[in-house]
Structure formats: C-alpha cells, structure tokens
Amino acid sequence: MTKKLLMLLPHGAEEMEFVICVDVLRRCGVNVTVAGLTDKTVKCSRDVVIKADTTLEEAANEDFDAIALPGGLGGSKAMSGSTKLGEVLKSFESKGKLIAAICAAPTVLLTHSVALGKTLTSYPSFKDEFAGKYTYVEDKTVVVDGNLVTSRGPGTAFDFALKLGEILVGLDKTKQVAKGMLYNMH
Amino acid sequence: MTKKLLMLLPHGAEEMEFVICVDVLRRCGVNVTVAGLTDKTVKCSRDVVIKADTTLEEAANEDFDAIALPGGLGGSKAMSGSTKLGEVLKSFESKGKLIAAICAAPTVLLTHSVALGKTLTSYPSFKDEFAGKYTYVEDKTVVVDGNLVTSRGPGTAFDFALKLGEILVGLDKTKQVAKGMLYNMH
Numbered sequence: 268m269t270k271k272l273l274m275l276l277p278h279g280a281e282e283m284e285f286v287i288c289v290d291v292l293r294r295c296g297v298n299v300t301v302a303g304l305t306d307k308t309v310k311c312s313r314d315v316v317i318k319a320d321t322t323l324e325e326a327a328n329e330d331f332d333a334i335a336l337p338g339g340l341g342g343s344k345a346m347s348g349s350t351k352l353g354e355v356l357k358s359f360e361s362k363g364k365l366i367a368a369i370c371a372a373p374t375v376l377l378t379h380s381v382a383l384g385k386t387l388t389s390y391p392s393f394k395d396e397f398a399g400k401y402t403y404v405e406d407k408t409v410v411v412d413g414n415l416v417t418s419r420g421p422g423t424a425f426d427f428a429l430k431l432g433e434i435l436v437g438l439d440k441t442k443q444v445a446k447g448m449l450y451n452m453h
Numbered sequence: 454m455t456k457k458l459l460m461l462l463p464h465g466a467e468e469m470e471f472v473i474c475v476d477v478l479r480r481c482g483v484n485v486t487v488a489g490l491t492d493k494t495v496k497c498s499r500d501v502v503i504k505a506d507t508t509l510e511e512a513a514n515e516d517f518d519a520i521a522l523p524g525g526l527g528g529s530k531a532m533s534g535s536t537k538l539g540e541v542l543k544s545f546e547s548k549g550k551l552i553a554a555i556c557a558a559p560t561v562l563l564t565h566s567v568a569l570g571k572t573l574t575s576y577p578s579f580k581d582e583f584a585g586k587y588t589y590v591e592d593k594t595v596v597v598d599g600n601l602v603t604s605r606g607p608g609t610a611f612d613f614a615l616k617l618g619e620i621l622v623g624l625d626k627t628k629q630v631a632k633g634m635l636y637n638m639h
Contacts, residue, residue, distance in 0.1 A: 286472040290499040290607070301501070308504070313476040315487070316504035318494070390635075408635075421476070422611070422636030449576075449594075450608030 269298045270435040272333040272365075273326055275352070276319045277304035279341020282311035283421045284369050288335055291428035294444045295436045302326040304345055304352065312339040327355055333435060334359050338370020338390060338420065346375040353379035360414075365434060367416040369427050373397070376415075386410060387417040408453060426453050455484045456621040458519040458551075459512055461538070462505045463490035465527020468497035469607045470555050474521055477614035480630045481622045488512040490531055490538065498525040513541055519621060520545050524556020524576060524606065532561040539565035546600075551620060555604040555613050559583070562601075572596060573603040594639060612639050 274289055292299050303309050303319035310316050334356065336346060346352050356379050359366050368376055373389040374396060376382050386402040388410045397403045404410045408423040409430045416434070418427035425445075429452055432441040445452045460475055478485050489495050489505035496502050520542065522532060532538050542565050545552050554562055559575035560582060562568050572588040574596045583589045590596045594609040595616045602620070604613035611631075615638055618627040631638045 281476075282472050283469075283476050286468050286501055289501055290467075290469050293499040313479040315472055315475055318502035318504065420635035422631070422634045425608070445608070448608045449606035 269296065270333070271298045271300065271329075271331045272335060272431070272435070273331040274299050274301050275304055275323065275334070275336050275346060276301050276309045276317060277339075277342040277345040278306070278309055279339050279345060280309065280311050280337045281339035281342065281370055281421060282313060282315040282317065284339070284424045285311065285317070285337040287424040288337065288369075288428045288431070291425065291444065291448070292432055292435070294447070295432035295440055297432065297435050300326055300329070300331070304349055312341060323349070323351055323355065327351065331364070333365035333367065333431065335367040335431065336369070336372035336375055338372045340371050343371035343374055346372065347378035353381075356381045363414050365414050365416065365431070367427070367431055369418040369424060370420045373417050377401070382415045385415045386412040387415060388419055389417060390420050425450050455482065456519070457484045457486065457515075457517045458521060458617070458621070459517040460485050460487050461490055461509065461520070461522050461532060462487050462495045462503060463525075463528040463531040464492070464495055465525050465531060466495065466497050466523045467525035467528065467556055467607060468499060468501040468503065470525070470610045470613075471497065471503070471523035473610040474523065474555075474614045474617070477611065477630065477634070478618055478621070480633070481618035481626055483618065483621050486512055486515070486517070490535055498527060509535070509537055509541065513537065517550070519551035519553065519617065521553040521617065522555070522558035522561055524558045526557050529557035529560055532558065533564035539567075542567045549600050551600050551602065551617070553602040553613070553617055555610060556606050559603050563587070568601045571601045572598040573601060574605055575603060576606050611636050
C-alpha cells in the first residue's frame with residue numbers, strides 16, 4: 268500500500284530542505300501531503316513563497332505513516348511554539364510511526380519532549396541544547412534510531428530524503444530515484 | 454554593486470533545481486527576482502506550488518546581470534515555446550550577460566538558437582539533440598564557456614548554483630555559503 272507522509276511547512280522553513288524532501292519522496296512513490304503549520308501560503312527562509320496542500324489543523328485527523336519537519340530557524344521556532352504540532356508528534360511517537368527532522372528542526376522534538384533518550388543529530392550550532400536528553404552524533408549526515416530520522420542541513424537534505432525513501436519504499440526504488448536525479452548516494 | 458539575477462519559473466519546472474538556485478544565490482547576496490514564465494502562481498514538476506515575485510513580461514524591462522533557467526521537462530517545453538523568453542535570451546546574449554541552464558533547460562537555448570557553437574552539458578537523455586550545434590560535455594557536473602553556464606540535474610543543482618555564485622560574487626563568499634549549508638563543494 269502507498270505510504271503516506273505528512274510534511275510540515277511553517278513560515279521561515281528552509282525551502283531547499285522542504286522541497287528536496289517533498290520532491291524526492293514523491294519520486295519514490297510516497298504520497299506526500301504538505302501541511303502549512305498555520306497558513307496555506309507560506310514565506311520560507313529565503314523569501315520563496317510556497318502554497319501548502321492543507322494546514323496541520325485539517326491534516327491532523329488523517330492517517331499517516333510518517334511526519335517530516337524541515338529546518339530553518341524561523342520555521343523551527345514556529346514549530347516549537349505550536350501546541351497542536353506537539354500533540355501530533357506525541358501521537359506519532361506513541362504509535363511508533365516514523366518521525367523525521369533536519370537542520371534546526373530536531374530542536375522542535377526537544378521542545379515538545381518527543382523521542383527523549385534517542386540518538387540524533389542536527390545543524391551543528393544546536394548541539395549543546397541536546398545535552399543530557401539525547402545522544403548526539405556529529406560525524407554522520409543522517410542518523411537513524413528506531414522510528415527517529417534526523418539530519419544536519421541543506422547540504423545533507425538529499426541524503427535525508429533518500430534515507431526516508433529507503434525506509435518507506437525500500438532501497439531498490441530509492442537507488443533508482445537517486446540515479447534518475449544524477450545524485451550519488453552516501 | 455549588488456548583482457541581479459532573473460530566475461525563470463515556468464509551470465512544470467523542477468522545483469529542487471529552481472529552489473536550490475534561488476536560495477543559494479540569495480545566501481550569496483545576489484538579488485534574485487523570480488519571474489513566472491506566464492503566471493505568478495506556478496505548479497512545479499512534482500506538484501509543489503510556488504508563487505513568483507513577478508512575470509517575465511513585467512520583469513523583461515528591468516536590468517539584470519544574469520538569467521537562469523531551471524530544468525523539468527514540462528517547464529523546459531514551456532520555455533522553448535515562449536517567443537518572449539527567446540527575445541530575452543537573445544538580448545542577454547548580445548550584451549554578453551550570464552546565461553545559465555540546468556537539466557532539460559539547455560534544450561531551451563537550442564530551440565531559441567542561443568549560444569550556438571558553445572560548449573555545454575544537460576540532463577544525459579538530451580545529449581543527441583545538441584549534435585552539430587554545440588560541443589557536448591558529459592563528464593562534468595557544471596560546464597562554463599564564457600557567459601554560458603550549464604549543468605545536468607537535481608543532483609548537480611548545488612554545484613550549479615555555487616558556480617553561479619562564484620562568478621557573480623566571488624569564490625570566498627561562495628565558500629562561506631557552502632560551509633554554512635554543510636555542503637562539500639566539488
């Protein structure tokens with residue numbers, strides 16, 4: 268059955284991290300729903316304006332296999348401040364569903380006390396914030412710990428999206444997609 | 454003085470190639486104007502909907518240092534069919550301004566007879582179309598020949614954008630931007 272992923276789009280999201288995730292996973296055959304955190308028209312971190320398919324409020328009642336959070340400082344602050352997103356993340360965690368975050372977005376998990384105790388990574392400057400609550404890895408571009416997948420920045424976004432593809436639809440399909448994009452998997 | 458780049462956004466554009474170019478060049482300090490080929494709200498190749506700053510018709514009277522065309526099969530067909538874009542590209546060529554195209558977009562230069570005789574690359578499947586009119590390179594991710602910069606696909610989009618940054622604002626600034634994105638320049 269087709270896998271379904273909920274991709275968050277807050278104002279201030281890092282647009283490359285967002286778009287690479289959505290595009291690569293759609294190429295993999297994942298059914299990706301783009302949910303604005305609050306609005307359907309969203310201004311990203313470098314002023315690219317993207318229209319979401321729906322809002323988190325509307326999407327929260329649907330059933331997904333995975334949720335992914337793009338980075339961007341403003342976007343991550345907005346996601347950290349969203350009680351609704353905190354509830355949704357805890358629901359995904361309680362059901363053992365895939366939770367993915369890149370760049371600044373792992374701080375959103377910290378704020379909402381999600382996936383505590385797991386091993387993760389993030390954009391380097393946030394490292395110290397995770398001390399005592401997570402095991403931090405800084406020598407890998409993508410870190411997988413059970414249902415948690417984290418990554419580091421725009422330059423690791425292809426690897427992040429392809430790892431999510433590998434988990435959701437398998438390595439063979441993911442390799443095909445990488446080849447079609449002329450991307451060398453790491 | 455701040456460099457100005459006109460970034461085209463046709464329906465069917467490859468959204469990663471588009472967004473990586475805009476974001477990376479804005480990080481480099483380039484003033485990027487996003488011009489929809491015909492409309493200001495544009496559906497890209499994997500259904501991401503992006504709002505342009507303006508349209509080509511409106512932007513064509515402004516002065517730019519460079520123009521860049523994203524790939525995507527649908528987007529490139531639309532750009533090939535645009536008489537207006539053909540005129541704009543010929544105007545950039547006659548003034549020796551930077552012209553950049555990635556993936557399927559170098560075929561747009563072919564259709565409009567722009568930069569004939571130069572050395573270029575493209576997404577591999579279009580190679581034969583350039584025979585006799587351009588010198589084709591297939592062992593480099595980015596090819597620069599005078600004022601023409603071409604590249605191959607989503608997986609080479611960071612290198613493409615960073616090369617444009619290097620030409621427009623210099624290597625030092627571009628290296629800083631790549632480092633901040635955690636991207637290893639090739």
